[in-house]
Each structure stands twice: as C-alpha cells, then as structure tokens.
Amino acid sequence: MDKTQPRILQLLPALGDGGVERGTVEMASYLTRKHIENWAASAGGPLLEPLKATGTHYIALEVGRKSPLAILANARKLARVIYDNRIDIVHARSRAPAWAGWLACRLSRRKPRFLTTFHGVYSHGNGFKRAYNSVMLKAPIVVANSAFIRDHIISVYGFPAERIILSPRGVDTALFDPAKVSDEQRASVREELGAEDGAPLVTIVGRITDWKGHRYLVEAADRAANKTWHLAIVGSGNEGIIADLKALVAERGLGARVTIAGSRRDIPAIMAASDLVVSTSTRPEAFGRVAIEAEVMGTPVIATAHGGSLETIIDGETGFLVPPANADALAEAIDAALADPARLKAMGQAARAHVLANFTVEMMLEKEFCAYEAVMNA
Numbered sequence: 001m002d003k004t005q006p007r008i009l010q011l012l013p014a015l016g017d018g019g020v021e022r023g024t025v026e027m028a029s030y031l032t033r034k035h036i037e038n039w040a041a042s043a044g045g046p047l048l049e050p051l052k053a054t055g056t057h058y059i060a061l062e063v064g065r066k067s068p069l070a071i072l073a074n075a076r077k078l079a080r081v082i083y084d085n086r087i088d089i090v091h092a093r094s095r096a097p098a099w100a101g102w103l104a105c106r107l108s109r110r111k112p113r114f115l116t117t118f119h120g121v122y123s124h125g126n127g128f129k130r131a132y133n134s135v136m137l138k139a140p141i142v143v144a145n146s147a148f149i150r151d152h153i154i155s156v157y158g159f160p161a162e163r164i165i166l167s168p169r170g171v172d173t174a175l176f177d178p179a180k181v182s183d184e185q186r187a188s189v190r191e192e193l194g195a196e197d198g199a200p201l202v203t204i205v206g207r208i209t210d211w212k213g214h215r216y217l218v219e220a221a222d223r224a225a226n227k228t229w230h231l232a233i234v235g236s237g238n239e240g241i242i243a244d245l246k247a248l249v250a251e252r253g254l255g256a257r258v259t260i261a262g263s264r265r266d267i268p269a270i271m272a273a274s275d276l277v278v279s280t281s282t283r284p285e286a287f288g289r290v291a292i293e294a295e296v297m298g299t300p301v302i303a304t305a306h307g308g309s310l311e312t313i314i315d316g317e318t319g320f321l322v323p324p325a326n327a328d329a330l331a332e333a334i335d336a337a338l339a340d341p342a343r344l345k346a347m348g349q350a351a352r353a354h355v356l357a358n359f360t361v362e363m364m365l366e367k368e369f370c371a372y373e374a375v376m377n378a
Helices: 019-033 048-053 068-085 095-107 127-137 147-157 183-192 214-223 239-251 267-273 289-296 327-339 341-358 361-377
Strands: 008-011 038-042 057-060 089-092 113-118 142-144 164-166 201-205 230-234 258-262 276-279 301-304 319-322
Touching: 008 019, 008 068, 008 095, 019 038, 019 048, 019 361, 038 068, 048 057, 068 095, 089 095, 089 361, 095 113, 095 127, 113 127, 113 147, 113 361, 127 147, 142 147, 147 164, 164 361, 183 267, 201 214, 201 267, 201 289, 214 230, 214 239, 214 327, 230 267, 239 258, 267 289, 276 289, 276 327, 289 301, 289 341, 301 327, 319 327, 327 341
Parallel strands: 008 038, 008 089, 038 057, 089 113, 113 142, 142 164, 201 230, 201 276, 230 258, 276 301, 301 319
Antiparallel strands: none
C-alpha cells in the first residue's frame, strides 16, 4: 500500500444488506484499488465476506451499541486501533459509531480527521434526539447521500452548505447490466415469481417494514382496472408485517395474483424480468437505491413523490411519481403504465440513460473520496 496516502477507518453498526453497508464495501474496494490501506469496524453480518474480499482490514467491534458505557468502551478500543494503525481519517456512517469514533479521535494519542456520511433523516423532534444526532455534524466536512438529505441538514440543523459534499448513491453497472440477463433467465424468474403466460410482472424489492408501504401496493392490485398483472413482493423483514400482508392478500382474494417471494440474491435478474418496479415508501427515502437499480436494468419505476425519488425518477419520462399512502393513485399509475407497452419500453430506455449519466457507483465513490481529500485539507 502507498504510505503517502491517508489510512482510512470506516465505522458502521453491522454488515447487513442495506445501502449503508453496500456503500461501505464499495468504498473499501475503491480504496484498495487506489492502493490505500483501509479498515472497517462493525459487528459483522452477510456482507462480511465481500468486505474481507476487498483486502480491507476488518475489526470485529459492536460499534452500533448505543448505551453511554458501550460507546465509551468502544471509543477506548478504537483509540488504540487509531494509534496502532496510524489511522488518518475516521469515517462514521451512523450515530452510535460516530460517537465512538469522535471520542476515539479525542482520546487517541494520534489525532486523525473525523468525517461522517448522513445516510438518512434521523428523528429530531426533541432536544435529546437532536443532541444525539449532533455528532454527525461534529466533522469539518459532512457527506450527504442525496440532495434531499443535504437540504435537510441545512434546514434542520443550520449546517453550512459549503461544508457539505453531495455524493448521491450509485449503482454498480457491472452487476446491474441488462445485457448479462438472458431471455431464458428472465423467463425463469418470471415463472418463479408467478407471472406466467405473458402476464405483466409488477415487483417491489426491499426490506418489509411498515413504512415501506407494501399494503398500499396490495390494495392497488385489488383496485386496479387491469387485473392481468402479477405482483411479486421480494424481501425479508418484519414477520408481523409479512403476516399482515398475507392476511390482506387472502382477504382480497388475490392469492393467485400475488407472490410473497422472501429474500433473493438475483436482484438484477428480477429487475430485468419485471415490467414495472414500485417503491411505496410512506416516509421519504433518503435516497432509495432500488429505483436506480431498476432503472439501469431498463425497467421504469413507480414511486411515492417525496425524498430521494424526486431526484432519481423523472415523472412521465423514466417512471411515475404518486402521492404516498394512496392505493387509488398507485392503481391508476399502474393501469396507465401497462396500457401502453411501447411507451413503457421507451421509458425504460430513458431510465437507463438517466442512471448512467447521474447515478453510477463510480460517480458516488469519486465524490465521497473528494470528501476525504477535503477533510485532510481542512
């Protein structure tokens, strides 16, 4: 590794399969390719092996623990890591790890730079929550993962705009490449997800929690005038919500038209095989990678009109935006989209071009690396 380059430590609670975690692994790989020695500390998880495969040094540490005593204990351990490994930048991607990392920077005999990335809108309704969130703003430079988050940081916390670097999330175009999905694979996926005999396939991909709004999509399947399309719900999550969805499907008599598929690893093929991908979040997505992953596979997206979706989807050109928590509007949008297959195909082509021009993982990593350079010069 190049000893003249900064040595970087990323902190995050765990290595699950979300956007924060994937961004961490992508950055680790990027740093290794640039011959920059780097470390990551977390409690482990499904993306641990991909992280280790990048050549990053892994530190098993539960930095996501929120109790003051746990944060202080983690800070002391990280202070030793910083000193022993001559860390130059501590990059925190969540609040509890940020508190541990910020304290470690102060406790260590070596004084690295501190940097944070805002990956979401944190609850800020009272003084205690705002105090807890404040650690994300203790860095001289803050990275925002979307323009929505940048504007939130400025309006809610009064943080100076000139100290925010915008780094929208990006899609890995080597992995999400429609040319790599064969017609046979598309047909197989469609059959597995229940869209047989040429039925249009409408898919929602992501963790199943209440605020993701899956129930509105099930209601839309019942209310839509077009009854030919099949709905696939892909993802794991809250068992109670999943049970409620199954009950709703049964209550509406939609058992033959809805497949609850659970978690799957072949997401690029699912995106390519779908006629539409839907995002029904009732709260604003900080960014929402699902939208750009579908779009880059040439599949238009219907999403709720708030948060990051306003940046990733051009209404009427690359997809459709609808009001949140509104099953009727969602049903109407699906009916309109499926009514004109030629227009839908053209929208898919426009969607792919839009992502390639604005939201690739290479663009994301280059912009976030600019934050490392800026914080070293701050």
